[in-house]
Amino acid sequence: MPEVDNKESKQFYTDVPQKTEGFFLKGSNSLDWGMKNRLARIFNPDSGKTVMLAFDHGYFQGPTTGLERVDISILPLVPYADTLMLTRGILRSVIPPSATNSVVLRSSGGPSMLKELSNEQIAVDIEDAIRLNVAAITCQVFIGGEYETQSVLNMTRLVDTGTRYGIPTLAVTAVGKDMVRDARYFRLATRICAELGAHYVKTYFIEEGFETVAASCPVPIVIAGGKKIPELDALKMAYNAIQQGAAGVDMGRNIFQSESPTSMIQAVRSVVHSNETPEKAYELYHTLKNEITPN
Ligand code: 5RP
Numbered sequence: 001m002p003e004v005d006n007k008e009s010k011q012f013y014t015d016v017p018q019k020t021e022g023f024f025l026k027g028s029n030s031l032d033w034g035m036k037n038r039l040a041r042i043f044n045p046d047s048g049k050t051v052m053l054a055f056d057h058g059y060f061q062g063p064t065t066g067l068e069r070v071d072i073s074i075l076p077l078v079p080y081a082d083t084l085m086l087t088r089g090i091l092r093s094v095i096p097p098s099a100t101n102s103v104v105l106r107s108s109g110g111p112s113m114l115k116e117l118s119n120e121q122i123a124v125d126i127e128d129a130i131r132l133n134v135a136a137i138t139c140q141v142f143i144g145g146e147y148e149t150q151s152v153l154n155m156t157r158l159v160d161t162g163t164r165y166g167i168p169t170l171a172v173t174a175v176g177k178d179m180v181r182d183a184r185y186f187r188l189a190t191r192i193c194a195e196l197g198a199h200y201v202k203t204y205f206i207e208e209g210f211e212t213v214a215a216s217c218p219v220p221i222v223i224a225g226g227k228k229i230p231e232l233d234a235l236k237m238a239y240n241a242i243q244q245g246a247a248g249v250d251m252g253r254n255i256f257q258s259e260s261p262t263s264m265i266q267a268v269r270s271v272v273h274s275n276e277t278p279e280k281a282y283e284l285y286h287t288l289k290n291e292i293t294p295n
Contacts, residue, residue, distance in 0.1 A: 023036050024040075024043075024045055024048050025039055025040075025043055025048065025219075025247070026219060027218040027219040027220070028199065028220075031168075031199070032166055033166075034165075034166025034167075035166050035168050035199065037166075038135040038166065038168055039135075039136075039168055039199065041083075041135045042083045042102045042104065042168075042200075043082075043220065044082060046273075047272070047273040048247060049242065049247055049248045049272045049273055050082045050083055050222060050248035050249075050250075050272070051080070051081055051248060051249055051251070051265070051269050051272050051273070052081065052082065052084070052085050052248065052249065052250035052251070053077055053080075053081035053083070053084055053085065053251065053252070053255060053256075053265065054086075054225070054250045054251060054252035055067055055070060055074050055084070055085070055086055055090070055252055055256060056085055056086050056087050056090075056106040057253075058087065058090070059087050059106050059109050060111065060112055060113050060117060061112070061113045062112075062113075064253075065253075065257060066253065066256040066257040066261075067256065070090055070094045073261065074094070074256060075094070076261070077255065077256065077261055077262060077265050078099055078101060080265040080266055080269060081101055081265065082102065082248075083101055083102045083103070083104055084099075084101050084102075084103050084104070085103075085104040085138065085250055085252075086104075086105070086106060087105075087109075088105060088106075088124060088128060088132060091103060091105070091132060092132075102134075102135035102136075103133070103134045103135055104134065104135060104250075105124060105129050105132060105134040105136070105137050105138065106124075106138060106139075107122060107123060107124040107137040107138060107139055108121065108123055108124075108138070108139030108140055108151075108154055109121070109123035110123065116146055116147070117174070117176075118140075118142035118145035118146050118148065118150075118151055119146070119147045119150070120139065120140055120142075120147070120150070120151055120154060121150075121154060122154050122157055124137070126161040126162065126164070126165060129162075129167060130165055130167070134167065135168070136162075136167060136168045136169065136170050136199070137158050137162050137167055137168075137169055137170070138158075138170040138171070138172055138202075139151070139154045139158055139169075139171070139172065140154075140173075140174040141154075141155050141171045141172065141173055141174065141189065141192070141193050141198075142174050142176065143173065143185075143189040143192055144176065144179055144185070144189075145174070146176075151174075152196065155171050155193065155196065155198060156196050156197060159196070159197035159199075160197075163197075168199035168200065169197070169198050169199055170198065170199070170200050170201070170202060170222075171193035171198035171200075171201045171202070172201075172202045173186065173190060173193065173202065173203045173204070175189075175204065181204060181206060182209070183206055183208060183209025184209075186203050186204065186206060186210075186213045187213050187216050189203065190213055190216075190217040191216055191217055191218075193217075194217050194218050194219045198219065199219060200220040200221070200247070201217055201220075201221050201222075202221070202222050202223070202224055203221055203222075203223060203224070204223060204224055204226060205223045205226075205237050205240065205241045205246070207240075210240070210244045210245075210246075211244040211245055214244055214245025214246060215245060220247035221245070221246050221247060222246060222247060222248040222250045223238070223241045223246050223248075223249050223250070224250055224251070224252070225237075225249065225250075225251035225252055225253055225254035225255070226254070227253060228253045228254055228257040228258075229254065231254075231259075231264060231267070232279075232282045234251075234254040234258075234264075234268075235267055235271055235278040235281045235285070238251070238268055238271045238278075239271045239276075239277065239278045239281070242271065242272055248272055249268060249272055259289070260285070260288065260289040260292060260293075262292070263284075263286075263288035263289040263292065266284065266288055267281040267282065267284050267285035267288070268281070270284055
């Protein structure tokens with residue numbers, strides 16, 4: 001039995017109103033506590049940004065260059081990522097459960113790269129996502145694609161089931177090979193995802209009008225890296241995206257296919273979290289790279 005607490009001098013601070021903090025993420029203030037807590041494990045509450053490391057490519061294209069052995073190429077990068085975006089197969093088979101990064105779970109699948117990619121379905125049960133303690137679930141949304149409606153409804157089903165358990169949904173805007181990647185398209189795609197309930201949206205950076213894409217999407221946007229480009233160009237892309245309203249990157253090939261992936265991810269972090277210029281970040285990349293393999 002605890003002792004009786006009959007102190008007369010309790011501190012109720014009746015003259016101090018209780019603090020009610022707003023939530024730091026765009027468009028997320030009305031979410032429930034568990035949702036916000038998970039989002040705060042993806043987006044750093046100090047910078048409001050995230051560096052997600054994407055290595056889920058194998059779910060439709062098998063052992064992608066740089067991901068032939070995830071244990072060898074990706075594990076050294078894990079300490080530098082805020083969030084890991086991956087499949088449950090790789091999570092269970094390769095990632096140590098002692099890793100404290102938040103996890104965004106690829107929850108769609110079906111067609112391989114040999115077939116029509118927009119013909120995806122939800123491929124993970126919400127119970128398994130909960131069992132894996134993930135911070136968010138994700139699927140592709142193919143606006144303008146052959147199976148547009150099916151992919152949109154995959155997303156809304158993730159939103160509905162995730163919301164039941166406080167798990168946010170990341171919508172990934174997937175662009176068909178022959179489609180024009182311009183501001184008008186990405187405004188359309190990101191806005192549809194947000195309107196239909198996605199808690200944040202992944203899209204591509206575009207040179208012209210990206211700020212209008214970010215501004216017209218009412219929830220945070222992160223950018224995919226896309227195909228491998230020179231390191232300085234990838235850092236410029238990340239910098240421009242952040243300066244124009246992105247809340248982070250979800251980068252894969254431009255990190256794990258870099259000549260020095262651990263140096264690259266640290267350079268990307270400096271751009272995303274510290275607003276470092278691409279040139280300074282590139283210097284950092286070289287310094288770190290030379291420390292690993294001096295000339
Ligand atoms: C697969 C994805 C990838 O995670 C995404 O494309 C990010 O990787 P990259 O930076 O290599 O483009 O969503 O469809």
